[in-house]
Amino acid sequence: MELTANGRRVDTAPGRFAPLEPASDLLGDPAGLREAMADRGYLFFPRLLDADTVLAARREILTKYAVLGEIDDRFPLDDAVAGDRTGVATANLRAFSESVRNGYWYRAVTDHEQLLGFYRDLLGGEVHCYDFRWPRFVRPGEGCGFHCDGPYMNRGTDRVFTSWIPLGRVRLEEGALMVLEGSHRSEELHAGYLRADADVDGLVWLDDDPVVVQQRYGRRWLSNDFAPGDVLCFGMHTLHGALDNHSPTGRCRLSSDSRYQRADEPVDHRWNGTEIEGHGDRRVFYPGLGQWNNEDFQDEWKRIDEHGRLLTTGLATGTAPRGRQEAHR
Numbered sequence: 299m300e301l302t303a304n305g306r307r308v309d310t311a312p313g314r315f316a317p318l319e320p321a322s323d324l325l326g327d328p329a330g331l332r333e334a335m336a337d338r339g340y341l342f343f344p345r346l347l348d349a350d351t352v353l354a355a356r357r358e359i360l361t362k363y364a365v366l367g368e369i370d371d372r373f374p375l376d377d378a379v380a381g382d383r384t385g386v387a388t389a390n391l392r393a394f395s396e397s398v399r400n401g402y403w404y405r406a407v408t409d410h411e412q413l414l415g416f417y418r419d420l421l422g423g424e425v426h427c428y429d430f431r432w433p434r435f436v437r438p439g440e441g442c443g444f445h446c447d448g449p450y451m452n453r454g455t456d457r458v459f460t461s462w463i464p465l466g467r468v469r470l471e472e473g474a475l476m477v478l479e480g481s482h483r484s485e486e487l488h489a490g491y492l493r494a495d496a497d498v499d500g501l502v503w504l505d506d507d508p509v510v511v512q513q514r515y516g517r518r519w520l521s522n523d524f525a526p527g528d529v530l531c532f533g534m535h536t537l538h539g540a541l542d543n544h545s546p547t548g549r550c551r552l553s554s555d556s557r558y559q560r561a562d563e564p565v566d567h568r569w570n571g572t573e574i575e576g577h578g579d580r581r582v583f584y585p586g587l588g589q590w591n592n593e594d595f596q597d598e599w600k601r602i603d604e605h606g607r608l609l610t611t612g613l614a615t616g617t618a619p620r621g622r623q624e625a626h627r
């Protein structure tokens with residue numbers, strides 16, 4: 299099956315696309331982990347977490363999405379078949395989003411001892427998982443634009459790392475994450491984009507086109523099929539994005555991104571503390587739904603009213619343009 303990102307073809311020829319290099323042999327070797335992270339810009343750990351915990355989180359979250367009609371539970375829940383979404387427009391999405399982020403099993407994944415242990419080794423001290431976590435439900439037809447995390451997380455220490463965790467199987471064509479090899483060393487990114495603050499500077503995705511991005515900022519796109527328990531960690535300078543979800547069975551992609559830093563270093567207050575500011579205003583993290591033909595829905599952060607319900611004030615413009623997200627995360 300042809301792979302696309304933002305609706306554009308990804309070149310999967312050898313030399314352009316390759317699997318991620320596993321780093322499991324470095325676990326328990328702090329110096330080796332640091333060296334490999336500095337060198338590769340990412341570390342991939344197949345089956346780092348126990349699959350039972352990950353699959354329990356998957357069931358927990360999919361059950362909640364089924365309440366909104368996002369999952370059609372006439373099919374087995376684990377198949378995550380997209381539903382008719384009738385509940386989305388009227389539900390309290392603020393409460394929904396909180397219930398997903400604070401779910402017992404979901405927290406057991408993001409705060410898994412294996413993961414925290416790895417970060418303690420990498421960072422050389424006690425670690426803090428950002429108080430905000432980003433569980434991500436990606437419907438068929440959806441994806442995620444190209445970006446680095448730095449500009450969205452750079453108000454505290456610069457030693458922050460992201461873990462992308464598939465919550466269940468994610469095949470390439472089901473919307474796997476991909477990182478751009480060597481991009482963390484791109485001089486062009488360091489000279490401009492990586493100095494920005496996403497909220498102050500109103501950042502948009504870097505570009506829609508995976509071929510253009512590849513030529514400009516790095517070497518091969520790296521990705522592969524993911525299994526429950528796999529974890530992909532990367533630094534704030536590594537350019538990444540997601541493949542579009544082309545599941546032939548209508549399977550929604552469920553994954554998580556969470557961020558980690560040393561507990562004794564300054565935090566980015568947007569994402570930490572009891573009152574999460576996020577990108578400001580009254581908004582909720584609820585990615586996707588661009589196919590509702592409303593420009594508002596291109597943003598991962600949706601405006602809500604005082605009851606937590608979606609506000610739709612943009613114009614319906616037919617097919618919504620891609621890559622128009624105003625504030626990622």
Ligand SMILES: O=C(O)CCC(=O)C(=O)O
Nearest residue numbers: 434441442460462540555
């Ligand atoms: O899962 C995705 O679609 C995007 C995730 C991402 O950008 C991240 O983990 O930083």
